Amino acid sequence: MNNASPSPARQAYLLSVRRQKRQVHLWQAALLLGLLALWELSCRVGLSDGFLTSCPSRMAATFLNLCRSGDLWRHIGVSCGETVIGFLSGTALGTVVAICMWWSGKLARILDPYLVVLNALPKTALGPIFIVWMGAGQGAIIVMTLAISLIVTILNMYQGFLSTDGEKIRLMRSLGASRWQILWLLVFPANAPTLFATLKVNVGLSWVGVIMGEFLVSQAGLGYLIVYGSQVFNMDLVMTSIVILAAAAVVMYRLVLWVEKFLNRFWGKGL
Amino acid sequence: MIHLRGASFVYQAPDGEVEALRRVDMDIAPGEFCSVVGPSGCGKSTLLSVISGLEPLTAGTAEVDGAPVCGPSEKIGFMPQRDQLFPWRTIRDNVTLGLTVTKKRTPEALVYADTLLRRYGLWEFAGKRPSQLSGGMRQRCALIRTMATNPKILLLDEPFSALDFQTRLSVSSDISRIIRQEGKTALLVTHDISEAISLSDRIFVLSARPAVVKSVHDLTALQGLSPLERRDTEAFHTYFQAIWKELDHHE
Ligand SMILES: Nc1ncnc2c1ncn2[C@@H]1O[C@H](COP(=O)(O)OP(=O)(O)OP(=O)(O)O)[C@@H](O)[C@H]1O
Ligand SMILES: [Mg+2]
Numbered sequence: 001m002n003n004a005s006p007s008p009a010r011q012a013y014l015l016s017v018r019r020q021k022r023q024v025h026l027w028q029a030a031l032l033l034g035l036l037a038l039w040e041l042s043c044r045v046g047l048s049d050g051f052l053t054s055c056p057s058r059m060a061a062t063f064l065n066l067c068r069s070g071d072l073w074r075h076i077g078v079s080c081g082e083t084v085i086g087f088l089s090g091t092a093l094g095t096v097v098a099i100c101m102w103w104s105g106k107l108a109r110i111l112d113p114y115l116v117v118l119n120a121l122p123k124t125a126l127g128p129i130f131i132v133w134m135g136a137g138q139g140a141i142i143v144m145t146l147a148i149s150l151i152v153t154i155l156n157m158y159q160g161f162l163s164t165d166g167e168k169i170r171l172m173r174s175l176g177a178s179r180w181q182i183l184w185l186l187v188f189p190a191n192a193p194t195l196f197a198t199l200k201v202n203v204g205l206s207w208v209g210v211i212m213g214e215f216l217v218s219q220a221g222l223g224y225l226i227v228y229g230s231q232v233f234n235m236d237l238v239m240t241s242i243v244i245l246a247a248a249a250v251v252m253y254r255l256v257l258w259v260e261k262f263l264n265r266f267w268g269k270g271l
Numbered sequence: 272m273i274h275l276r277g278a279s280f281v282y283q284a285p286d287g288e289v290e291a292l293r294r295v296d297m298d299i300a301p302g303e304f305c306s307v308v309g310p311s312g313c314g315k316s317t318l319l320s321v322i323s324g325l326e327p328l329t330a331g332t333a334e335v336d337g338a339p340v341c342g343p344s345e346k347i348g349f350m351p352q353r354d355q356l357f358p359w360r361t362i363r364d365n366v367t368l369g370l371t372v373t374k375k376r377t378p379e380a381l382v383y384a385d386t387l388l389r390r391y392g393l394w395e396f397a398g399k400r401p402s403q404l405s406g407g408m409r410q411r412c413a414l415i416r417t418m419a420t421n422p423k424i425l426l427l428d429e430p431f432s433a434l435d436f437q438t439r440l441s442v443s444s445d446i447s448r449i450i451r452q453e454g455k456t457a458l459l460v461t462h463d464i465s466e467a468i469s470l471s472d473r474i475f476v477l478s479a480r481p482a483v484v485k486s487v488h489d490l491t492a493l494q495g496l497s498p499l500e501r502r503d504t505e506a507f508h509t510y511f512q513a514i515w516k517e518l519d520h521h522e
Pocket of ligand 1: 284311315316
């Protein structure tokens, strides 16, 4: 299979795969450009009102303005900061609670109904409570973000811990391992994939929390820009902020994937 | 080396008691390689758990190397079903898992582990991950992990059950050769009668649950033959027929 020169059939196959891939990319780009062109055109010829629907050229201008005033990076930085703090603390705290539940089956049974209720409850409903308690500022936004990712983390991680191979636990016990050792040498590393899966979910959830929070209270951030834009009827600002938000969310998700890949290389393929 | 007298064990489950072992008597001499066969779910794994001190006997006594069993002991190495190597550890770190757990990562112990890796052809894979090894090599690695703490007794719970037939033949004879070469006492649980006959000195046949020792077969006629040679003998088939008949009676 690792011959210096693959067979003609293989070459043809590889070529067709590559061609198909290129075609998909081409179509994706074409679709994007087409939609943008359509948008721009409909605005130019007066089919749609640029004041209400904005258009690519107006968004580009808004973007440049934001860049020039230096506000852009401040808003992106604020939102990203809140998101990162939110999902990291939510994941960390949730993992700690899940560890405690794994440690004490009794605690797990006691907490079970509370988790069911909290999981079903839309956490954004708690926003006003956090604002009253924490004050109308970043604190409330971060706590809300944390609340959103916390419950999912607890449930996912606890489930993962429970599904650790019983035969591996038997092996550890036969070596005379303490509960701590079983946790740190087996249960926790065995659930690194669960942790990363949860982290990926939490990145998305945290953006929901941050934007929701910024809608309610904020002086800066992408959510603030969106709400502010809509209040002053500046749809260009609203649309531009949403595009920036999408880009920031994707970049952050990619970053988590990249960290996972890096650690996988470090720990080996097994993870 | 291993002495069970009237060993009984009952699981307390939410929906009632499960009697797994009933008055099991068993004596295994130092250096002996014994097998346990029995119908599935009869209590074979429970027997190993009891000997390795993971579960306390409900009644009767268990003695290992002259001392009563109370909790896991370093005299016993346990080899579980499938290899159960930790995929995130390197081969060397897997092999020294027991040393890490018992906090005995002394230079001598590490040298011994490396010696075993070298002696059994895994040295060049020491830095690799289990996923990069073949099934047979993984099994050998699992055995070395069990031996790295230098136990006198090895308990093997259907270690080959996940392997395909071809691999199984070679791996099982490979593993048994290593165990004999290292002079260990071994107790192997298997549901494969022919595997038991080809590897052991004696075979304990257990009944359906609750397990009692139905009979003991002394494989004197096969002494000194290799596992593969054994499969070619007349005695092999005689033993097989006898054990098969005993297991075939479904009450
Ligand atoms: N923790 C437990 N609680 C209750 N019953 C159990 C428990 N563990 C095992 N049993 C029951 O005890 C009996 C013996 O179990 P054991 O695992 O020792 O059997 P086995 O001979 O090893 O089976 P197999 O051939 O499937 O490996 C089985 O009927 C099993 O259902
Ligand atoms: Mg079993």
